[in-house]
Amino acid sequence: MKSAFFDAFIPCSEQLLYGHLIRIDNNFGIQPNMFKQHFYKKLKTLALAAGALSITSFCQANDFQNTPQYFNFKQKTMQTYGLSAEQVDWAMNGAKNLPNIINIMNRPGESKPWYEYKTNFLAESTIQRGVRFKQQYADTLNRAEQQFGVPQSIILGILGVETGFGANKGSFVTRDALATLGFGYERRGAYFQDELSALIAWSYKDGVPANSIVGSYAGAVGYPQFMPSNIPKFGVDYDGNGHVDLRNSAVDAIGSIANYLAQHGWQRNQPIAFPARYSGSNPASVISADLNQPAPYGAIKTQDISPLNPIIKIDDLDLVNVIQLQENYGPIYYITYPNFQVITTYNKSRMYATALWLLGTEIASR
Secondary structure, three states: OOOOHHHHHHHHHHHOOHHHHHHHHHHHOOHHHHHHHHHHHHHHHHHHHHHOOOHHHHHOOOOOOOOHHHHHHHHHHHHOOEEEEEEEEHHOOOOHHHHHHHHHHHHOOHHHHHHHHHHOOOOOOOOOOOOOOHOOOHHHHHHHHHHHHOOOHHHHHHHHHHOOOOOOOOOOEEHHHHHHHHHHHHHHHHHHHHHHHHHHHHHHHHHHHHHHOEEEEOOEOOOOOOOOOOHHHHOOOHHHHHHHHOOOOOOOOOOOOOOHHOOOOOOOOOOOOEEEEEEEOHHOOOOOOOOOOOOHHHHHHHHHHOEEEEEEOOOOEEEEEEEEEEEEOOEEEEEEEEHHHHOOOOOOOHHHHHHHHHHHHHOOOO
């Protein structure tokens, strides 16, 4: 005979614990069509064992469940990833709105000029940490370079700029960060809702609670700061333990970064960029508006742009772009190759791509 506690407990459990127990039972091979009766048997045992515990200890407020977009988000998550309503609700149980994240998004580091931006990453302390990381993971870096064709300098640069080689992976609850942006950041709300859906699906696949994953204010995770949707796409089990773990395995992170860049078109043994000299009077005419549309160097060089180092010879047929950055003494220029554009698929900022390229080059040279 059901206890009064069990009767009161059922509504909460149907919305929250059902999804949690599916994850548990999937791990033990219990088939979905057997799940319902198994769920209620397990639920009754749990309710009776809980005894004096308050129902509210299981049901925590979801700050987003009453927002106008939440229903559509929930339906899309279910359809895209084959999850139940209960699973989505369980993953969102206790989700908190973090309004300070909106403020951070409205003043990103890329709004600084280059001469200020670069000091965040090209510090001697970061370089030294990178040298130690390079020495510790030399074999893995060499293996990734050989397998994927991506120089270890670029892998090191990304790890240094993104997390200081794992020293700062972020402290925001990723679910809450993505939900805050998905339901409160109008400019890119749909994108962050999709990443929240991907996070929820990944948490079930990985067997971890959604609220246990922490990362950046923008929802990026682990050593390489992958967005959740990129983890199943580009994550590599590079340490061979049967599990892609970008939060704790530097080896997996190295392989995954190299794989990401390779799949985005990295060209093995090709240049990235060269410092350039511009002697014309109309820089706007030579600066590339879209890095996806390079032009033959033979056409560009007629506009008074050339490598800063006269020893460097660029073939007239090489497809290149020109970018401009602002030093404290005036503008500087780079002639960039398609590999530079591949780096910007990780982060579209030209300053970001330049910073990690220079950082990684310096680390690799020591």
